[in-house]
Amino acid sequence: xxxxxxxxxxxxxxxxxxxxxxxxxxxxxxxxxxxxxxxxxxxxxxxxxxxxxxxxxxxxxxxxxxxxxxxxxxxxxxxxxxxxxxxxxxxxxxxxxxxxxxxxxxxxxxxxxxxxxxxxxxxxxxxxxxxxxxxxxxxxxxxxxxxxxxxxxxxxxxxxxxxxxxxxxxxxxxxxxxxxxxxxxx
Amino acid sequence: xxxxxxxxxxxxxxxxxxxxxxxxxxxxxxxxxxxxxxxxxxxxxxxxxxxxxxxxxxxxxxxxxxxxxxxxxxxxxxxxxxxxxxxxxxxxxxxxxxxxxxxxxxxxxxxxxxxxxxxxxxxxxxxxxxxxxxxxxxxxxxxxxxxxxxxxxxxxxxxxxxxxxxxxxxxxxxxxxxxxxxxxxxxxxxxxxxxxxxxxxxxxxxxxxxxxxxxxxxxxxxxxxxxxxxxxxxxxxxxxxxxxxxxxxxxxxxxxxxxxxxxxxxxxxxxxxxxxxxxxxxx
Numbered sequence: 095x096x097x098x099x100x101x102x103x104x105x106x107x108x109x110x111x112x113x114x115x116x117x118x119x120x121x122x123x124x125x126x127x128x129x130x131x132x133x134x135x136x137x138x139x140x141x142x143x144x145x146x147x148x149x150x151x152x153x154x155x156x157x158x159x160x161x162x163x164x165x166x167x168x169x170x171x172x173x174x175x176x177x178x179x180x181x182x183x184x185x186x187x188x189x190x191x192x193x194x195x196x197x198x199x200x201x202x203x204x205x206x207x208x209x210x211x212x213x214x215x216x217x218x219x220x221x222x223x224x225x226x227x228x229x230x231x232x233x234x235x236x237x238x239x240x241x242x243x244x245x246x247x248x249x250x251x252x253x254x255x256x257x258x259x260x261x262x263x264x265x266x267x268x269x270x271x272x273x274x275x276x277x278x279x280x
Numbered sequence: 281x282x283x284x285x286x287x288x289x290x291x292x293x294x295x296x297x298x299x300x301x302x303x304x305x306x307x308x309x310x311x312x313x314x315x316x317x318x319x320x321x322x323x324x325x326x327x328x329x330x331x332x333x334x335x336x337x338x339x340x341x342x343x344x345x346x347x348x349x350x351x352x353x354x355x356x357x358x359x360x361x362x363x364x365x366x367x368x369x370x371x372x373x374x375x376x377x378x379x380x381x382x383x384x385x386x387x388x389x390x391x392x393x394x395x396x397x398x399x400x401x402x403x404x405x406x407x408x409x410x411x412x413x414x415x416x417x418x419x420x421x422x423x424x425x426x427x428x429x430x431x432x433x434x435x436x437x438x439x440x441x442x443x444x445x446x447x448x449x450x451x452x453x454x455x456x457x458x459x460x461x462x463x464x465x466x467x468x469x470x471x472x473x474x475x476x477x478x479x480x481x482x483x484x485x486x487x488x489x490x491x492x493x494x495x496x497x498x499x500x501x502x503x504x505x506x507x508x509x510x511x512x513x514x515x516x517x518x519x520x521x522x523x524x525x526x527x528x529x530x531x532x533x534x535x536x537x538x539x540x541x542x543x544x545x546x547x548x549x550x551x552x553x554x555x556x557x558x559x560x561x562x563x
Contacts, residue, residue: 130406
C-alpha cells in the first residue's frame with residue numbers, strides 16, 4: 095500500500111473513532127437530558143475510558159466536551175464540569191501514558207476516584223455550601239447511588255472504547271530484517 | 281378384455297353402480313329425504329379440509345412465484361395504507377391531547393379571569409442528579425415567560441420559573457428549599473408556609489410549617505395559595521395527610537400531598553400576569 099493511501103486510511107479510521115466517541119457522548123447526554131433523576135453520569139466513565147487510550151491533549155478536549163454536556167444535563171453553571179473534566183481526563187491520560195497499564199481495573203479505580211471527586215464538588219458547591227437542611231440525607235440518598243452507578247459503568251464503557259480503539263486504529267506493520275547474510279544457521 | 285368382464289373387479293363396479301342407482305331411486309321416491317350430499321359432505325369434510333389446506337398452501341407457494349410482482353405491489357400498497365393509518369392515529373392522538381390541553385386552559389381562564397396564562401408548555405428535560413426534581417419546559421421569553429412566574433396545571437401549583445432562555449425555561453418545584461409559598465387552608469383560612477422536605481419528595485409531599493398550635497386544620501383539608509407578589513391567590517397545592525405538633529411544642533406542621541406530582545407532570549401553563557404580581561425587572 096502506498097504511503098499516502100495508508101495515511102488516508104489511518105485518518106479515516108481516526109475520524110470514524112472520534113465520531114463514534116462523540117456520538118456516544120451525545121447519545122448518553124440526550125438520554126440523561128430526557129430522563130433526569132438518579133442516573134449514572136455516563137460522560138465521566140466515557141471520558142476516563144477515552145483518556146486511557148488517547149493522547150493527553152485529545153483526551154482533555156474530549157473530557158471538556160463531555161463535561162459541558164454534563165453541565166447542560168445537570169443544570170450546572172455552564173463550564174463547571176467542563177473545566178473539571180478537562181483536567182481529570184488530562185490527568186488520567188498522562189497517568190496511562192507514563193505509569194499505568196491499560197487495564198479495566200485501573201480505569202475502574204481512576205473513574206471511581208474522578209466520579210467521587212466531581213460529585214463531591216457538586217454536592218459541596220450546590221448543596222453543602224448553602225446550608226440546606228438534610229444535606230447529609232441528600233448525600234446518602236442522591237449522590238451515593240449516582241456515584242455507585244457511575245463507578246460501575248466504567249468497566250463496560252472501558253471495554254467498548256477498547257474494542258473501538260482496536261478496530262479503528264492504524265495497523266502497525268513491523269518488518270524484521272536480517273542485518274547480515276553471514277549468519278550461520280545450524 | 282374378456283377376462284376383465286368376467287373378473288371380480290368388474291363385478292364390484294357393477295355392484296357399486298347398483299348401489300348408487302338404488303340410492304338415486306330411494307332419493308327420488310322419498311323426495312330428497314335421503315340426503316346424499318349431506319352424507320358425502322359429512323364423510324368428505326376432513327378430506328376436503330386437508331385438501332383445501334394443501335391446495336391453499338400450494339397456491340400460496342406457487343403464487344409467490346407467479347404473482348410475485350402483483351403481491352409485491354399489493355404489499356407496498358397495504359404498507360402505505362398502514363403507514364397512513366398510523367400517521368392519522370398519531371395525528372388524532374396529538375389533536376386529542378391538544379384539545380384536552382386547550383380545554384383545560386379554557387377552564388383555567390374561566391376560573392381565573394384576572395390571570396394571563398401562557399400557551400400549554402411541555403416538559404422537555406428533567407435535571408439529572410437534582411434531588412428537588414427541577415425540569416425544563418419548551419417555552420421561554422418568546423412566549424412572554426419571565427423569571428419567578430408561577431407554573432401551574434389545571435389541578436394546581438407546580439413551582440416557579442427560575443431561569444429563562446428565548447425558547448426554554450427551568451422550573452423550580454415546590455420541593456426546593458429556595459421555594460417558600462404562603463398558603464392557607466381553604467376551609468378555615470388557617471395560614472402557613474409550604475416548604476420542601478427531602479425526606480418527603482418520594483411520596484410527592486411537602487411540609488406546611490408555622491401553623492399556630494390551636495389552628496383548625498385536619499387531615500383532608502385543601503391547601504391553596506394565599507396570594508402574594510409571587511403567587512396569585514386560590515391556586516390549589518394539595519391535601520393535608522398528617523398534622524403533627526413540632527418538637528418544641530409551640531406550633532404545628534402539616535404534611536401536604538401535592539395534587540400535581542412534579543415528577544410526573546408533562547404539560548403545564550405558566551402564569552405570565554396576575555393582579556398584584558411583583559415586577560420582576562424592579563430592583
